[in-house]
Amino acid sequence: MACQLYGWRDRLVGEIGGAVLEIGVGSGANLPHYRHATTVWAIEPDPQLAARARRAADGAGVRAHVKVAVAEALPFAAGTFDHVVSSLVFCSVTDQNLALGEIRRVLRPAGLLHMVEHVRPQARALASLAHRVTPYWSQIAHNCHLDRPTVETLRAAGWDVRILGRFGVFVQIEARLA
Numbered sequence: 001m002a003c004q005l006y007g008w009r010d011r012l013v014g015e016i017g018g019a020v021l022e023i024g025v026g027s028g029a030n031l032p033h034y035r036h037a038t039t040v041w042a043i044e045p046d047p048q049l050a051a052r053a054r055r056a057a058d059g060a061g062v063r064a065h066v067k068v069a070v071a072e073a074l075p076f077a078a079g080t081f082d083h084v085v086s087s088l089v090f091c092s093v094t095d096q097n098l099a100l101g102e103i104r105r106v107l108r109p110a111g112l113l114h115m116v117e118h119v120r121p122q123a124r125a126l127a128s129l130a131h132r133v134t135p136y137w138s139q140i141a142h143n144c145h146l147d148r149p150t151v152e153t154l155r156a157a158g159w160d161v162r163i164l165g166r167f168g169v170f171v172q173i174e175a176r177l178a
């Protein structure tokens with residue numbers, strides 16, 4: 001994603017193996033891109049999207065189990081997963097820190113968090129515009145925020161964050177527990 005968005009889902013999940021949890025799986029758009037995962041557990045708060053994700057999994061050739069749940073209360077035991085995936089979800093979660101705490105809990109000690117998220121623009125004028133627009137945008141876009149400093153929030157929560165690429169406001173992140 002250093003210079004393009006094309007193929008970002010493949011770059012996000014294509015190489016991941018082991019025990020995987022995807023949060024906010026939506027309609028399951030990432031599922032066909034898991035080439036190495038044997039089983040993917042996924043959560044999604046919207047039951048209709050969860051049903052679509054289950055259908056997507058059937059056609060994707062990956063064994064996926066989709067539960068209706070939120071990132072702030074993950075229905076899994078501590079230390080269950082090698083990898084957690086989040087794409088375009090942290091703009092919308094109700095509480096980023098609660099979600100990060102839950103992800104920390106369910107990851108194994110050497111586990112990795114893989115994200116593609118849109119974040120607060122780096123340019124100050126655009127960041128200010130994003131901040132002013134967000135109260136209106138979030139009303140019509142399912143709680144999507146344009147002004148979240150997700151990278152800084154991760155670092156403040158004690159994650160060791162590696163930026164793999166940026167394209168405008170989109171950032172690909174790999175994070176481990178520091």
Ligand SMILES: C[S@@+](CC[C@H](N)C(=O)[O-])C[C@H]1O[C@@H](n2cnc3c(N)ncnc32)[C@H](O)[C@@H]1O
Binds near residue numbers: 043049
């Ligand atoms: C823009 S969609 C992205 C869907 C999918 N991850 C993708 O990349 O296509 C945002 C998703 O986040 C989910 N979401 C919103 N709040 C959430 C929360 N608190 N916990 C988990 N998922 C959440 C929404 O239901 C929706 O499926």
